[in-house]
Amino acid sequence: MNFPFESLKACLPELEAEASENDRDGSFPVAGLALIRSFGALSAALPKSLDGCGFGTDPGGATALMQLLRLTGEASLPLGRLLEGHINAIRLVARYGTPSQLRQLATHIRDGALCGIWVTETTNPVHILRNGTTLTLEGEKAFASGALHVTHPLITAETPDGETRMLIVPVDKNRKAAASIGGLCGMRGSGTGRFDFTGIGISPEAIIGAPGDYLRQPEFSAGAWRGMAVALGGIDRLVTLLRAQLIARGRDTNPYQRARIGEALIARETAALWTCKAALVSDDDVIPPADIAGTVNLARMAVERAGLDVIELTQRGLGLAAFIRTNVVERIMRDLATYLRQPAPDETLAEAAATFIRRDLPQP
Structure with missing residues (x-):
């Protein structure tokens, strides 16, 4: 099964419009979920032996899963969160459950089940x-x-x-x-x-x-990279909107605005590199569990920092226009800030740093 990434990309405006509409009254993305289900997104994490794409369950599937989550997050962070939770559940059953339990879950998913x-x-x-x-x-x-x-x-x-x-x-x-x-x-x-x-x-x-098993390492920490991939999609969208709105206002030639754009691009690329590293390390069974957990936790902090930087740069670059409800930027900033707020950041950073005080990070 080959996943239709180009079809998903073509639907990003439609998914973004639904996310903005749903934000007004807290509605669930019924249409968006149906759309990505029609592309096979909900079965993509199933192993190829169960008619999935093996994204995140078969060896070598992490890169494609990162692309799927990143694109979905770019279109709609709430939809990306739901997809990530669905895939997380599949991953845990694949890792810790029996073959029979995974087969049964796969049957339910093909029949329309949504996990979380x-x-x-x-x-x-x-x-x-x-x-x-x-x-x-x-x-x-x-x-x-x-x-x-x-x-x-x-x-x-x-x-x-x-x-x-x-x-x-x-x-x-x-x-x-x-x-x-x-x-x-x-x-x-x-x-x-x-x-x-x-x-x-x-x-x-x-x-x-x-x-x-739920708290067992490295899976407990390693799974966070999938949430980073969704957040990265939100960062992608904010950077794109910052540039587009500055161009539309004729402010893209201002040297200070260009500096903000440059800083935003650096932050986005930093988040992308750390997320990719976390995904590849998590997919490598040779790397010791402590090193996997430590790397992913450092990546989590890097992506959080990058996301907060891009939010601040967007606010400064666009001024009060970034706080107007009719500007999609306002909603995405709220979604991204909320999504990035994961528990125990200080403890996570300290534990990850302790892992690598006497040795370097792994190179997958």
């Missing part, structure tokens, strides 16, 4: 309750992207023995979910809400991998 990864706890975390041979869930997840639309979320839950397990939990239309997070300023079009799993029964087949 919901691991953020509320004050009522998810637990697995056992009553004889019956397993049921109790508790909630917060910041669940696509809370009303994901059909097969991968979640973490605590067992009666205090162990953390991963589960794929099919959910139906009778779900107990909040449609959105009230007051969220960016990524409003990703349908991020809360989901209550209380009372949902599961089978033993729903449990993926062994206790502690």
Whole structure:
């Protein structure tokens, strides 16, 4: 299966228009998701043996996956977030699940399933309750992207023995979910809400991998490169819009504006190089797990810094025009700033730096 990248590129304006429309009331990208599904984006991460493209699951598939996520993020960061979560779930099942579990998930995806990864706890975390041979869930997840639309979320839950397990939990239309997070300023079009799993029964087949697999390195840290690829797409779009709007206003010959454009291009290329390095390192089984995790964590910090720099350069370059709601730049800056806000940045940087105090970064 060859992925139609050119067809996806041709639809970027359409996807961007939907993202702007959905931002107004926090609507879910129904049309955009259907469009990228028609291109095969939702099955692209499945192994080639299961009629996928092997993006991120077969050896050598990281570069193409980076291109897919980057393009989707360029068109719509909320849609890119949903695609990245879907692919993340597939990747975890492929890595830690059984062949039977992966085949079953592939069947669901071909039948139209949307996966997601919901691991953020509320004050009522998810637990697995056992009553004889019956397993049921109790508790909630917060910041669940696509809370009303994901059909097969991968979640973490605590067992009666205090162990953390991963589960794929099919959910139906009778779900107990909040449609959105009230007051969220960016990524409003990703349908991020809360989901209550209380009372949902599961089978033993729903449990993926062994206790502690979700936090196992290098996968726990390495998977962050896929989010970087989506963010890189948002950075791409901001740089393009900065240049286009300065040209339209006849400000592109101003030396100070040219300096801003130059700095924005440097920041974008820095983000691209670090994301590519993280993707290649994560795809290399020879590199020690600690080095993979450390490299990806450094890349995560570099991409965050690049994104924030491009946002600031866009604001300074365009002035108050960048803050007008009808300017697509305003929405993309909010989406990108929200998307870049990942947990524990200081701890991540310190741990990554400690890994390479006495040795250099790996060269894939």
